[in-house]
Amino acid sequence: MAEEECELNEKQKREIAKWFLLNSPAGEIQYIAKDLRSVLNDEKVYNEAASEAFPLYNKSHLIFLELPNRSGDVLVTSYNELEENEFLDPRTALVATVDHVKQVCTDVRPAADEELSSPYIEEFRCALDAEMLKYVAEAYPKGICSVYCVDGKDVEGPGSNFELVVVISAAKNSPQNFCNGSWRSVWNIEFKEDVQMLEVRGKLQVGAHYYEEGNVQLDAKHECKDATIFQAPDDCAISIANIIRHHEAEYLESLEASYANLPDTTFKDLRRKLPVTRTQFPWHNTLQFSLTRDIQKELGIDK
């Protein structure tokens, strides 16, 4: 038997470890990490896997970390990544150094000029950021948002197109209640000067995990599009915020509708609450079984 059990090599173990880490539900990677280390029993392989998996996980889950000097939170995303461990927070013009595996912010420094957007772009970014802060404060009990320039950050004045992205991240972790959840919104806004239009594309992702004596997970995703006219920075900001507010509220309503349909409609395609007869199954009535069987055969229903 010993020859048949081929021992996994380090590379295979590392890939498995990475897989578990990357596929952790929102807010649970540290718990998965703990169990994984126990199962792997190989610190070297675990550390290699963690150093590769954590950055990817953190960016895809849009985690947010507290800045050391209490100036707020910094989001960890692919949009504001300067170096592998450095993330820009345009609102405070600070750059945070992040330890991905420990999921903490270890250092902070002021951003250099070339890391920030040009004054022209910053006007649009800042106005939108202010509107988004207002919106997020209203709509999310605990949400973090930021606005980044992902294309054209050095554009000096009118005449070029550029792109901003709004990132909203909300999470609620209640491990004591065996329940965790996350909401992630990413809104890309293309400022198309040539046609004087703004094209807005939103990607919303919601997840929840409840695991008290069971294991149930929700994954919901939605994409939407909208557009508005190109105006002065403040007016653009308000239009965009309204678009986002409208679509996100609509999406929440449709999530609620999906849940409302579950018990009687959606679930029915899996299992009915009761048979068509509206009574429970007559187990004791064997005569009925033979009859049913004969009827089924006659009607050709019997498979």
Add this chain to the structure above:
Amino acid sequence: MEAAMGLMRRIHPKQSETALSALLSLLPHHSSDLLSQVDQPLQVLCDLESGKEYILCEYNRDADSYRSPWSNKYYPPLEDALYPSSELRKLEVEANEVFSIYRDQYYEGGISSVYMWEDDNEGFVACFLIKKDGSKTGQGRRGHLQEGAWDAIHVIEVGAEEESIAHYCLTSTIMLSLTTNDESSGTFSLSGSIRRQMNMDLSVADGHLCNMGRMIEEMEGKLRNSLDQVYFGKTKEMVCTLRPPSEVVLRLPTADMP
């Protein structure tokens, strides 16, 4: 091993097959424990003799072959295989027929199988299984689901009769997943598994099949409700905690709206 079960509880139900094979390769010495404690979606084979499908599980397996409840034969064929006694086989045949009708009434489709075998305590164990594909390309009657699966495993240990009363211990596991997808609301996907136990002492006057059937029906109803109201309900509660519905936070921008 506890850590391994911890991982299984957190990983997404849809990925449990991948997770289990990963764990089996990392912990080969624990393979029998893992296989018996971790629930996996049910697989199906076709009994060529009767043309009917049957469900595979540990309880109808011998080596690498699986016994069909319809023909009582193993596929691939196996010599010196295990079979229930002829008396138990009679009960098994009846159980399969009756359970099939039950399945049709509640599931409007799907596949079911029942397996029985004698245990060491003069009683027997019965395993009732159901597999339903509720997607619109499968057997979802109303076409709501892009993807939908319900797998139920009910294992009942029946104790030896004493003064015409028998003790029944039912352990039920339900694994389900459903996905709806449309233009206006995107993809909505719920999946999960739960396991519960029920113990009863019942008179054998109506027969074992009747007793077991009633217990299963009651259990399935309870689990369906629990999944829907408690489990899925908790995920809904979480979503509304993250971002409360608009009625709660209605507040429009001020006069500088264009």
